[in-house]
Amino acid sequence: MDFSFFGDELEEEAGKKTIEEVGEGYRNIWVVGQTAHDALLPVTLEAMGQARGMADQIGVYVYGVLLGEGVEALGETMIAYGADRVLVADDPALAEYQPELYVKVVADLVGQYRPEILLLSATELGNDLAPRLAQRLNTGLMSHCTRLSIDMSERLLVGTFRVLGGEVFHTVVCPEARPQIATLQPGYFRVPYEDSNRSGDVKRVELNLAGQAGRLAWIDMGTTVELPPVPLRKARIVVSAGRGMGDADGFALVQKLAEALGGVVAGSRGAFDEGWIGEGQIVGVGGQLITPDLYVACGLSGDIYHYFGLQDAKFIVAINPDENAPIMKVAHMAVVGDARQVIPAMLDALG
C-alpha cells in the first residue's frame, strides 16, 4: 500500500497541531460508512458529525472508510459531510456483506493506519460486524451508544448507552486498548450540514483478497423457509390495545383508530390473552421490539416489560383512566380517560 499518500507534509499543510505521542502512535478518528442504494445511510452521516466534532476537539483528521462494490463515488459525499480523507475498499468480493472479509479489510487498514477511534453504526450490518472486528483487534466495543464525547484530560472516547430497557444509561471508556470502537444508535445524533466546498482526498486502497471468500451465501428468499410477517418494528405508527378496552367491541375501536392514523395494530400480552391480537403483535419483552414515530397505547397500563419493547418510540400517547399507570409516566401525552369514549371522539376529530 502507498503510504506517502498520507504523508506528514499533508498534515502540516492543513495546519493542525501535532499531538504528542498518546495511545502509542494511534491517532485520527475513523467512520466506517454504510451505504444503501448508492447513498450513505443517515446514521453514517450522524457518525460523520460526531467524528468531525471530536476530531476538532483533539486536533486530528477524520477518515471515512467505505467497503463495497462501486462505492468510490460516495467518498466525495463523505468529505462533504466532514471527512478529511476517505479510504475506499472497492471490490466485487465486498459487494455482499461477508463478516470475515469485512473484518479482514477493516482490521488490515487499522493495522496500517492505526486510528485511535473507530465509529460504526448500530444497524443490522454494524451490529454483526462491530463485535467481531473488536474481537479481532482485541479491543473494547461500546455498543448502541446514544451519546459520545471526549474526555480531554485523558484523551478518551466516552460512550453512553442504555441498559435495563432504556431506563438507565451506562457510561464507559476503553483506556487499555486501541482503537476505541463505538457503534452509534441510529437517530440519536444530528446529521451535519453538507458542505460541498470541503476538500479532501479519496483513495482507493489495494486489497489482498485473493483466495479469500466469505462463508455466507445470501440466497433467494422464501423457497425453503416460511417468512414471518414484515416485522412490526418497522411500522411508523402503532396503535396498541390493552385489557382496558374491555371486549371485542372496544378492540374494534383500536383497529378503527389505527386505520384512521394509517398505522398498524398491536397490543399487550393481555390483549393477546383476550384473543384480540396474534402472538406476533405483542409489544414488549418476549414479543416485538418496535421503533415507531407514534405509539398510541389504549387501555393499557404498561409495565417495564412492555416499555422495553417501545423504548425507541419517538412519541407516546397513552389513554388510560388511571393517571398513575406506568405507561402514563413514560408517555409524552397522557390522556386521563376511558379509551372507549376517547377513541370515538378522536375519530371524529380526525375527520
Add this chain to the structure above:
Amino acid sequence: MKIIVPVKQILDPKGITVRRDKERIFINREEYIVDLGSKAAIEAALRLKESVADAEVIALSMGKPQADDALREALAIGCDAAYLLSDKAFKEADITVTVHILAAAIKKLGGADLIVAGRESSDTGAGQIGPRLAEALDYAQVTDVYALAVADGMLQATRPWAHSYAAVKAPLPAVVTVALEAFPPRYAHGARIMSAYRDWNVPVWTCADLGLDEAALAPLLSFRGESFPPPIEAEKFRGDPASVAQEVVMALRLQKVIG
C-alpha cells in the same frame, strides 16, 4: 450434532424499580432469572435438536455460584448437559473476558457444531457475545435470526436485512444469535425440574480448569458511572372526551406527529 448455548443469569427486571426523579435504582426483590435472550437461544437450540437426528444441547454459563440455578433451569427445559464457569478471578469480567472464558470452555468441550446465543441480553443488551465468540473460535456467524434449520453441514437462517428479510446459508461450525421475539420459550417439564436438581450434576470449571492466564482476565472497558433519562413531564389531558380528543389531535398535528 453438538449445540452449545451460552446462558446468562440476570437480576429479574420485575424486581427493579427505576426512579428517574430520584436518579436511583431500587431493587425490591433480589431474584435471579435466566436472561430472556438466553431463553430464546435455548428454545432455538431445542427446536433444532428435535429436527435433526443425534443432537445434544449443552448449556454454559459464566457467573457467580448462583448461576447454577440458571443452568438447572436450562436442564429442566430440555438441555442435555450444563457447565458452570465460575471463579473468584472472574469477578471483574467484562464482555471480552467473558468471551475468553466461554471460548476456553468450548475448546475444552472439543468445540461445537453450532453455538446458539441470544441476540442481546435483556439487562445490558450489548449484543456482542455471539460475533465475538465466532471470531475467537474462527466460526461462521449469522446474527438476529428469526428462523433456523440445519442440513448437510450447512445452516440456513432467515434474518432481517434492509427493510425486509434475507435468507443466508453458512457452513458449520457456526455461531448464530437469535431474535428473542421469534423463539418464545417453552416451559420446563415438571418431572425434569425435579431431576434437574436431584439427578443431574452441573460441573464447575474454574480458571485453572480452563487454563486462562492473567492477560485473558483483564477487562478492557471501564465503567464511568450511570445516569438517568430526565423524567418525562407528560402533558396531561383530562375532561370530557370530545374536547380532550380535539386537543390531542390538534397537538399531534402541531407537533407534526401526524399529517
